[in-house]
Amino acid sequence: MSPTGVYVHVPFCVARCAYCDFAIHLTTDEAVHARYYDALVREWETRASGPGPVVSIYFGGGTPSLAPPAAIARIISAIKHLSPVAADLEVTLEANPGTVTEDTLHGYREAGVNRLSLGVQAADTQILKAMNRTHNFVQAVEAIGWARAAGMDNVNLDAIYGYPGQELADVERTVQALLDQEPEHLSLYQLQVEPGTPLARDVSRGRAALPDPDLTADMADRAAELSEAVGLRRYEVSNFARPGRTSRHNRLYWNQDPYVGLGMAAHSFDGRRRSWNVRSLSGYLARVEAGQPSELSGETLGQEALMSEFVWLGLRQVDGIAALNFSQRFGVTLESRFGSVIEPLRRSGLIAAERGRLFLSPRGFEVMNRILPEFLPESPQELS
Ligand code: SF4
Known part of the structure; x- marks a missing residue:
């Protein structure tokens, strides 16, 4: 039985960040929030039959910390009530x-x-x-202190680099300031300028200039150096963790394990089929409250698309892919399906195979954006 994750989308925010294109809803109306949390529980009651024990629950957003603890407790308890859960269940709240x-x-x-x-x-x-x-760094430090006092012994801190106006020294200062808080996990994301966001408009009108790609690459390298120097090991392109503190939920995504997504715009995956819920709050509430499925649409991935995605996501992880895992999942060996791609990369020193695992070399990791497309299916329609 595959381990399963449950993603719970809490869409509420107090303001839209300039770079954000997530499915969010700006309201602090407590009645709307309460309706939504009721709907999440109701949706779970109709969808609880996952393929295996729940090993991770992830409250993402939006801003899940706008939800009262009682609402979070109710959702966790509904999940535990209707599904087997792992003894060491990971429950993350953004x-x-x-x-x-x-x-x-x-x-x-x-x-x-x-x-x-x-x-x-x-x-x-x-x-x-x-x-x-809508916060400053002093509030972040205060929140970390409160989290520790509350008994949270597994804390991740997120940071973004490559933002307009950022210099290398700014990124160093941010990463060092985060590391001074001794987190168990650090996620360092390169800024993506998403179409339709206020930031995209500012960039296109010349009101904000992105750092040049060499500088952004230097920021990434320096951030990684600082993190690894204090024992946070990089285990995925954007993620660093102390031993035993990698994100179980993210690893489910990266290892193509199944997950159920609850809430507006949430995505689900059952091992072959990916589906997504209606994206608007009103549409989601209307469907769930009327007892209708929350799913808007979905697609079943073909074998080729699944294999490519598995390799793509696996090679973004420092430890790469277990060849045995690949052949057990797909009934063919990694070598027989991708040997013609792997071999030249191996000869160039960009990819390596050791102890049954295939992974990018440090040099390959630096140019992964050029390497990974090699593993895409030749025919684009295979992806859907
Ligand atoms: S989801 Fe996160 S990034 Fe987006 S507006 Fe809300 S707080 Fe900002």
């Missing part, structure tokens, strides 16, 4: 500094949250303002 208090963090811990993921993004006030974040 939080924004400025939306948590000492009391709410205690409440989340008591509800069963054992991993906090705090969206700090930057230490520099000007950059935070440019991002339209």
Whole structure:
């Protein structure tokens, strides 16, 4: 039985960040929030039959830390009630500094949250303002202290690099400031400018200039050096962790394990079929409250698409892919399906195979954006 994850989307935010294109809803109306949490429980009651024990619950957003601890407790308990869960279940809650208090963090811990993921993004006030974040770094440090006092011994901190106006020294300062908080996990994301966002408009009108690609690459390298120097090992392109503290939920995604997504716009995957819920809050509430399926659409991935995706996601992880895992999943060996791609990369020193695993070399890791497309299916329609 494959381990299963449950992703719970909490779409509410107090303001839209300049770079954000996530499915969110800007409201602090408590009645709307309460309706939505009721709907999440109701949706779970109709969809609880996952393929295996739940090993991870992930409250993502939006801003899950706008949800009262009692709502989080109710959802966790509904999941546990209707599905077998692993004894060492990981329960992550994304939080924004400025939306948590000492009391709410205690409440989340008591509800069963054992991993906090705090969206700090930057230490520099000007950059935070440019991002339209609604907090400052002092609030982030305060939130980390409260989380520790509440008994959270697994804390992830998020930061973004490559933002307009950022210099290498700014990124160093942010990463060092985060590392000074001794997190168990660090996610360092390169900025993606998503179409339709305020940031994309500013960039296209010349009001914001992205750092040049060499500088952005230097930022990534320096951030990795600083993190690894204090024992946070890189295990995926954007993620660093202390031993035993990698994100179980993210590993489910990267290892193509199944997950159920609850809430508006949430995606699900059953091992072959990917589906997604209606994207608007009103549409989601209307469907769930009327007892209709929350799913908007879906696609079944063919064998070729699944194999390519498995390799693509696997090679973004430092430890790469277990060849045995590939052949057990797909009934063919990695070598027989991708040997013609792997061999030249191996001869060039970009990919290596050791102890039954295939992984990118340090040089290959630096140019992965050029390597990974080699593993895509030749025919684009294979992806759908
Ligand atoms: S807090 Fe997160 S989800 Fe909300 S607008 Fe900002 S980036 Fe988007």
